[in-house]
Amino acid sequence: MDLQQFAQALNEFDNVLITDDKGCAIFYDLADLNILMEIGLTPDEFFHSTVTNNYQNLSPETSTVFKVLQTGQPILYYEQQLTTLNGFSYLSLSSTYPIMEQGKSVGAIEFSKHFYESKQIKYLDNFLGHKLYRDNHTTYRLEDFITTNADMKEQLDKARRSAKKNAPILLTGETGTGKDIIAQGIHNESERYTKPFITLNCSILTEDNIFPQLYGSENEEKCGKLQEANGGTLLIDHLNLLDASLQAKLLHAVDINMLNGESLDIRYITTVNEDVDKLLVEKRLREDLFYRLNVLQIDLPPLRMRKEDIPAILDFYIQFYNEHTVQKNVSYRDEVLQLFYAYHWPGNVRELKNALESAYNNLTGNEIRVEHVPERIKKNIQQPAHLLMQVSQSGHLRDLTEAYERLIIAEKLRETDGRLAETARRLGISRQLLKYKCLKYELL
Ligand SMILES: Nc1ncnc2c1ncn2[C@@H]1O[C@H](COP(=O)(O)OP(=O)(O)OP(=O)(O)O)[C@@H](O)[C@H]1O
Ligand SMILES: [Mg+2]
CATH class of the missing domain: 3.30.450.20 (PAS domain)
Structure with missing residues (x-):
């Protein structure tokens, strides 16, 4: 060779x-x-x-x-x-x-x-990131964050600028909005990228394990997160799930910033997936800790506020799956997109990925249709009027009515497997008129 x-x-x-x-x-x-x-x-x-x-x-x-x-x-x-x-x-x-x-x-x-088989889609997540970054316990760069939304792009820019500084960062955003990507991306964009990126998972911390987690335990010969993260970044993940009494202990550790008589060099990134003001008012987040960890704040808007990201994210993942599964050339019907636009996505991008995964699991051909979409989504779509506001261009009555007409025709065509004569009969209009409307709405 x-x-x-x-x-x-x-x-x-x-x-x-x-x-x-x-x-x-x-x-x-x-x-x-x-x-x-x-x-x-x-x-x-x-x-x-x-x-x-x-x-x-x-x-x-x-x-x-x-x-x-x-x-x-x-x-x-x-x-x-x-x-x-x-x-x-x-x-x-x-x-x-x-x-x-x-x-x-x-x-x-x-x-x-x-x-891989389409049943194995979830497993492909392991291969999404960049192999080379696995050495520092990360797989994402900021470039991996898919968005076309102006507000989100602004937050991404802020993340990029903040990366170069050493100040603590607070990342807020509902569950599944991509905080992990941003946190890892910041680490890899900072001067610390050759050093470890360590996660302290607040949801598992208790009175009994918080000290061993932070400082390690001698009898188990395990070093703590502070030592592991020294020189690099410590992600304090889901701080909102840490009991207020334990927050005092965490604050103490961050303030002292010493281990075995030596000072630590750690960049802190903290995430919360609930509303910060609410957490402060309800005293579930200590103010002193909040001010200590929040020097720079980056807020990730939920997916329902940036629905234009839905096709970009779908296209990215489908292309990735097309390249890595035996199921090639998978695409999705426009009605699926319309349905996704109408849904409110409480689980954000994670939920969108899960919906795509279950669609793949139900897929018979290589086209994702409404019938492959999880029932939960179909049952919980917003009122038609809301839906149409998202779909139509201007919000004018004429556009809204046309968007509605388009959805009805698309749905009927789906029911009849695209048979025009039967669809026209069910809608009570002539075949010619149906054909005309299908062409107008690009349904054929
Ligand atoms: N903008 C995006 N582009 C591509 N993938 C995304 C994007 N946002 C999220 N994802 C994917 O969605 C999933 C959830 O994202 P992530 O784990 O970063 O959420 P999170 O904000 O940390 O949520 P949680 O609060 O539950 O920890 C991941 O698989 C991630 O790769
Ligand atoms: Mg996370």
Whole structure:
């Protein structure tokens, strides 16, 4: 294989495996531990076993690595359904080359890419971020945040500017609005990006474990979050779920900023997913701690306030799934988008992703239709008038009426599987008039 082929293979595929002459792994792109989790092996186990031992359905006769080692000939663009020891199955596309020394194959190099079933969509989340950032416990950059909304873009700019400073940041936003992406993105945009990004999950802190969590525990030989985050960023996640009495202890730790007689160098990012004013009034958030942690504040608007982001987010994820699942060219019907515009998304982008995932699970062809959308969403859409306000251009009565007419026709067409004559009969209009309206509303 020449250099050019090598570079091309690196671009085309996701994974690189190098084996010795016995088919034993000697190099694997371990930036991606997810693949090993898939196989169900620890890195140590993986490097001591031959490739055929890692899959239920791989033998020396069917293994590309073994065949290449035997014949000394490359096998290019080979497709194979693989089932790992713990029963995980996926389609693998690979190109395998022998490594030759004096006319003998002394090893093999295999480039591969995996395609998953649509049932496995959730699992793909592990591959969304950037492998290289996994070393500092992050996967996101600020660029990964999808938005076309002006208010949100302003908040993103603020995040980008704040990243360079060292001041504590408070991130507010309802559940599922993307606070994790922003927090990690800030870390990776700051000068601390080579240092760890550590999360302190406030929802699990109790009177008994708050000190060990912060400072570590000697008898368990575990170091605390403060030490782990030293030099980097500590994400104080879901502060609103921390009992007010424990907030005093957290404040103390942040104020002292010392560990074992040495001062700490930590950038604090705090998230809350409830209204800050309400938390303060109800005394669920201590004012002193709030002022300590909130020097810069970034507020993520809920998805219902930026519904124009819905198609951008759907398109991004569908394209990603199209590239990584066996189900190619998936698209969605316009009515699905209209339905999504009409819904209020209390779980924000997380809920939108879940809706997409369940649509994939119910999918038969490659078009997402209203019938694939979870019932909960269909049952809870807003009043038609609200819905139409979102869909129509101007809010003028004529536009609203037309938008409504369009929805009715689209729905009837769906019921009749797109049969014009039947749709016209059900709507009590002529076929010609229906055709005219379908063309006008781009429904055909
Ligand atoms: N703007 C966005 N673009 C792409 N993906 C997004 C966006 N916002 C959120 N997501 C995705 O939605 C899911 C939820 O986001 P995230 O975990 O950041 O929410 P959160 O604000 O931290 O919520 P919580 O308060 O429940 O912790 C994640 O899978 C994330 O990747
Ligand atoms: Mg979060």
